[in-house]
Amino acid sequence: MDFTATPAVPETGVRTVVGACPHDCPDTCSFVTTVQNGVAVKVQGNPHHPQTGGVLCAKVSRYHERTHHPERLLTPLKRVGPKGAGRFEPVSWDEALDDIAARLQAIAARDPRAILPYSYAGTMGLVQGESIAARFFHRLGASWLDRTICASAGAAGLEYTLGTKQGMRVEHFAESRLILIWGSNSVGSNLHFWRHAQEAKRRSARLVCIDPRRSETADKCHEHIALRPGTDAALAYALIHACVQHGWVDHAYLAQHTVGWPQLRERALQWPPARAAEVCGVPVAQIEALARDIGACFEQQTPVAIRLNYGMQRVRGGGNAVRAVACLPAVLGAWRHRAGGLLLSSSGAFPVQRQVLQRPDLFAASGQAQPRVVNMSTIGDDLLRSTSAEFGPRIEALVVYNSNPVAVAPESSKVVQGFARDDLFTVVLEHFQTDTADYADYLLPATTQLEHWDVHASYGHTDVLLNRPAIAPVGQARPNTHIFRELARRMGYTDPCFQDDDETLCRQAYGDAVDFNALLRDGFVTLPLPEAPFAQGGFPTPSGKCEFFSERLAAQGLDGLPEVLPNHEAPGSDPRYPLAMISPPARNFLNSTFVNVQSLRDAEGQPLLEIHPADAADRGIVDGSTVRVFNDRGSYVCAARVSERARPGVVNGLGIWWRKLGLNGTNVNELTSQRLTDLGRAPTFYDCLVEVAPA
Known part of the structure; x- marks a missing residue:
């Protein structure tokens, strides 16, 4: 079976291919890749896509650098050193997948809920994100991941x-x-x-x-x-x-x-x-x-x-x-x-056929009455939990794809402790040897957006985008879909849905709601939506109206009106930690992606904490000096930028650097907590008290 589901790439000549940016950004750009002799040499904004207008951000305009990066993972790897040391040896795909399937089968025979997938928005693609992977874990009966780490509190607020x-x-x-x-x-x-x-x-x-x-x-x-x-x-x-x-x-x-x-x-x-x-x-x-x-x-x-x-x-x-x-x-x-x-967010406008793509109905074949749900934002605590009636079985296996939880999840000292468990079997699908990859038992090379099919929604505009593969997979890299198909085959899953190739999955994502021929022709289709969605009301709430007062919230024992709630860690509540800290993204990174692209890391310089001049003066901190940022959860060492970009009483820890590229092997999430939001079970990254001192 041709895992790329695309014709062979010409060995010589120059051509262009229309694709879509896969990253966690509201812009969801259409881009054009120039391919010369089978190598991607340029990525540019698609001038024919009105939302993109021919312009890409500095990060994605270097996407070909990422695809052909000298540190790209190009072969399956098996751990040979202690967890976290990042020592591996090459193995064949057959050896890796045979052993992974056998290990998962043995755990599933005891309790499939002890297996947890962990993924998020390393790609926003509907196919490489959650299609064959979701089918595989549903059929297996694995625990379900509550994907809360970015947007679920705001989503709940809008929906109510x-x-x-x-x-x-x-x-x-x-x-x-x-x-x-x-x-x-x-x-x-x-x-x-x-x-x-x-x-x-x-x-x-x-x-x-x-x-x-x-x-x-x-x-x-x-x-x-x-x-x-x-x-x-x-x-x-x-x-x-x-x-x-x-x-x-x-x-x-x-x-x-x-x-x-x-x-x-x-x-x-x-x-x-x-x-x-x-x-x-x-x-x-x-x-x-x-x-x-x-x-x-x-x-x-x-x-x-x-x-x-x-x-x-x-x-x-x-x-x-x-x-x-x-x-x-x-x-x-x-x-x-x-x-x-x-x-x-505009994501609610997209008629994505998620039941068709993800097939949650396959869960019934596992023989369980209902799934165990694990919140990705509390993975640090959850990996350290023992079997209990309340939690269920201890997590024995973790399969990570499209995410780097050791870097991005809150209270990362606990996340590291969990990933370092010798009895935790960990598989990571990745492009590079990230912080999370260092803890893998098997590290599997995944394709980038330039090497596979995918189809996209957006949360910042209302166009559906198609991504065609521009080049053949580099080295032995394989699409996520191919890897999970192969695991399903080795697990003995004969359901016909595991035979769907990637182009078929792209067609299934929207069914008849989107003209797929137009997607193939243009690379994008604009959804036919009203120009003013609520001009005449028509809110899709139970009342059909904008609900200032929510009966649904009141029925849960919550305030039906919007509340003004103080932070978990309200300023002044702990005199040891008088500064509030937020951790917005560094301009040249996108979450933890692009941190290893040298040109972007050079532009960013080094891990930084912005601190107001008055707060810096009180602590004897000067611009450019090394500081220690700390609270009860941990300590983070970085450079201080004394600047009025920070307001008095608040410091800005710019993220998200890979831990191993930090000054003391940590990043800003060493300090954030696993406490959750009022609605949506989301993390509270910006609800964090710290102190800062010269290092």
Whole structure:
């Protein structure tokens, strides 16, 4: 069987192939790979795709460097040294897969729930992400992974309020008159939205950045509101308070298309700007000025738009904060305009046939009544748990693909302890020998996006994208789908679905909802969606309305209204650790991807902690000096950048460096906790108290 499902690549000549960026970014770009004599020599933005506009970020424009990287894994490897030492020897694919299948079968014979897959967004592709892999683990009866590590708190907040992960179309931000960029460094992490924001700015729109850090985006906005981490809901309520007080309220829209306005109004009146300013740590005049900007748009009937992002939800009250912000467009009636409303994610607009792709029905063949679910955000604790009635069987085998949990999961000292267990059988599918790969028993070389088929949704626009393989797999690399097909065959699974090749899987992902011939022709298809999704209501909630008050939450014993919740680690709660820390991504990395691309690592320099001049002076820290950042969970050594990008009382630990490339073999997640958010069971990376001292 041809595992690439693509014709043979010509040995000579130059050609171009249209593909799609696989990375965890809202832009989901279409790109064009130039191939010369079977080698990818250039990756460029597709000029024919309106959302990409021929432009790629600095990271993905170097994707061919990543594919042909000298440290690329090119053969299966078996561990020969102690776990974590990163010592391996080459083995054949047959030897590796035969042994892996035998080890998994032996564990499954005792209890298949002791086997756990661990994956996330190393690729956002629907095929290489979760198709044959999901079928394999469902058929096996393995534990299910609760994939919470990035977006589930914000997703829950949207779904309880709007009923879906959907909002404005990104291109319509260009027509907005006031844009609130809330919890997003768009210049570095949402470049193509920023293009539309800049167009709006040229048309005299006002841009306001709401973010604890003075990011590159904040530099380019008219106003920056540097609130404390975890106080976004208080700011949202203060803005609603001002709308009520000044009559900037669309009563007709509220009456027809919302539920719970009297209750929301009453709670908002408890949050005058002065109270919110004290909680948020910003001047009351800033909140009042933003409220006036909103009011001016309301009075002039011009649209207000909010580009919300996931940074704000990585605290205890993150889900409720998203709920509070998501109420504001309905209060204003901003949804009436195609250039008004809110966008956090567009992923709910995509008619992905997940049941067809992932086949959860196969789980019944395992003979179990129900799956055991493990939260990926608590993997540190869970790998150290023993068998119990509450938890179930101890995790005996871990299969990691599309993720680097030793670097990215919170409280990484515990994650390392878990991965270092001698009795844990670990298989890692990877492109490079990452921090996680060092702990593998078997390390299997996976293909990159330039070497396989895939199809994509997006969470930042509304186009479906197709990725064609541009080159043959380098070395002995194999697609995820091929690896899991081969494991299924060795496990004796004869279900016909394991024979589906990758192009067939691409076709199954959307079924008849998307014209696959158009995807083959153009590389993308725009979904036929309304320009203003909630102009006439039609929210996919149980009530059919925007739910300020959620009966579903109330039925769970939770507050039906958005709450203002203090952080788990609220500033001032522990005098030993007086600084709050957030850990936004370094501009030249994407999560832990690209850290080993030398040109990007050179651009980033070294692991950095941004600290405000006043906080640095109090601690005898000078710019460029080496510092120790610490709390009860661990210690992280990095360089200090004394800068007003950090607000007083808050430090910014830029991530996510590989641990082994750090100054003391750790990264910023040595300090983060495994405590979860109010909604969505998500991690609280930005809810973290620390102290900083010269190293």
